[in-house]
Amino acid sequence: MRRASILTREIDPASLMNEVGSKQYGAISLFVGTVREVNNGRSVSGIEYSAYKSMADAELERILDEAEERFGVSGLVVEHRIGLLGLGDVSVAIAAAHPHRAPALDCTRYVIDEIKKRVPIWKKEHYADGTREWIDPTRAAQPASP
Amino acid sequence: MATVTVQLFASYADVLGAPAVELPLTPGTTVQDLLYRIRSLPGASSLPPAPRVAVNRSFATSDQLIEASDEIALIPPVAGG
Numbered sequence: 267m268r269r270a271s272i273l274t275r276e277i278d279p280a281s282l283m284n285e286v287g288s289k290q291y292g293a294i295s296l297f298v299g300t301v302r303e304v305n306n307g308r309s310v311s312g313i314e315y316s317a318y319k320s321m322a323d324a325e326l327e328r329i330l331d332e333a334e335e336r337f338g339v340s341g342l343v344v345e346h347r348i349g350l351l352g353l354g355d356v357s358v359a360i361a362a363a364h365p366h367r368a369p370a371l372d373c374t375r376y377v378i379d380e381i382k383k384r385v386p387i388w389k390k391e392h393y394a395d396g397t398r399e400w401i402d403p404t405r406a407a408q409p410a411s412p
Numbered sequence: 413m414a415t416v417t418v419q420l421f422a423s424y425a426d427v428l429g430a431p432a433v434e435l436p437l438t439p440g441t442t443v444q445d446l447l448y449r450i451r452s453l454p455g456a457s458s459l460p461p462a463p464r465v466a467v468n469r470s471f472a473t474s475d476q477l478i479e480a481s482d483e484i485a486l487i488p489p490v491a492g493g
Contacts, residue, residue, distance in 0.1 A: 299493050315492070318421050318485055321469040322492075346492060358493050378493055386466070386485075387492030388422035400423040401491040 268334070270326035270344040272317055272387075277345045282361035286341030291363040294341070295370035297378050299358040301351050305401075309394035315348040315357060318386040322346075329380045337373040339364045344377060346387060413437070416478060418450065419485040427458040437480055443467065444474040446484070463487070 267286050279298045287294055301313050330342055341363030351357055358381065362373035381387075382403070389401045416437040425431050428450075435449050443465045450456055464487040465472045471487070478484065 316422060317492075318419065318466075318487070320483075321466055321485065321487075324469040382490070382493045384471075384490065385492045386421065386487050386490055388488060389491045390422070400426070400488070402423070402489045403491055404489040 268330055268340070268342050270323070270330055270346075272319055272322055272326075272346050272348055274347065274349045277347050277356040277359050279356060279359040279361070282343045282345060282359050285343050286361045286363040288341060288363065290365065291341060291370075292365045293367040293370040294361060294363045295367070295374040297358075297360040297374040298356055299378070301353050301355050301357060303353050305391060308391075310353070310391050311394045312350055312352050312392045313357070314350045314390040314392065314398075315346075316388050316390075317346075317348050319348075322385050322387055325385045326381070329377055329384070332380070333362070333373050333377050336376065337362070337364065337369040339369060339373045342373065342377075344381075346381070346385070348387065350392075414480040416441075416446070416480055416482065416484055418446065419483075421485065422488045424459065424463065424486050424488045427455045428453055429455055437478065441478045442474065443472045443476045443478065446478060447474075450486070459486075 339362045343361045346358045360374045360377045362370045364370040392398050414437045415434050419432050466485045468483050
């Protein structure tokens with residue numbers, strides 16, 4: 267089983283685990299990313315995710331190809347949510363299955379790291395004080411403006 | 413004259429004030445030439461020195477040639493996950 271989806275509905279990480287699970291595997295690694303309440307010292311009320319969807323789909327497929335090649339996993343499912351997410355909501359989930367734990371763990375790490383570098387998805391943080399800001403991970407954290 | 417549409421997203425759509433811009437396309441235009449033309453648009457001074465460009469849903473190199481039928485997009489720093 268292999269699949270990557272960008273979607274607007276809630277992500278259920280357990281369903282990804284079930285999807286990749288099989289008796290041939292001895293390990294399933296599951297990474298779940300969630301919306302955090304504080305970023306760079308500012309109180310966050312939610313995050314609005316948007317995507318260049320056709321390219322994000324293509325880039326995710328390329329990442330899955332690379333991950334399969336590198337780690338030999340044959341069960342690999344990724345879901346990334348877009349739209350307005352609240353605190354604690356799941357923004358991304360990755361499940362990788364392999365007969366042994368090391369490739370499964372390495373695979374989820376690789377996939378999330380590559381998503382953060384290459385997949386055209388953006389987030390606009392909504393702050394408790396009513397302001398909003400696009401997040402640019404290439405810039406050093408700026409102190410909150412007055 | 414042939415033109416090409418450049419899709420804009422996130423902070424780049426905000427600074428240029430539109431989800432896409434249409435630019436003239438002459439034969440032999442490269443990604444770098446297109447970025448040069450984008451720099452003359454209102455708001456473009458807020459763009460970084462070398463924004464990433466995608467051609468047909470893949471990241472492009474600066475010397476890559478552009479055809480009128482290509483799907484072009486400027487890609488702001490990504491922040492998925």
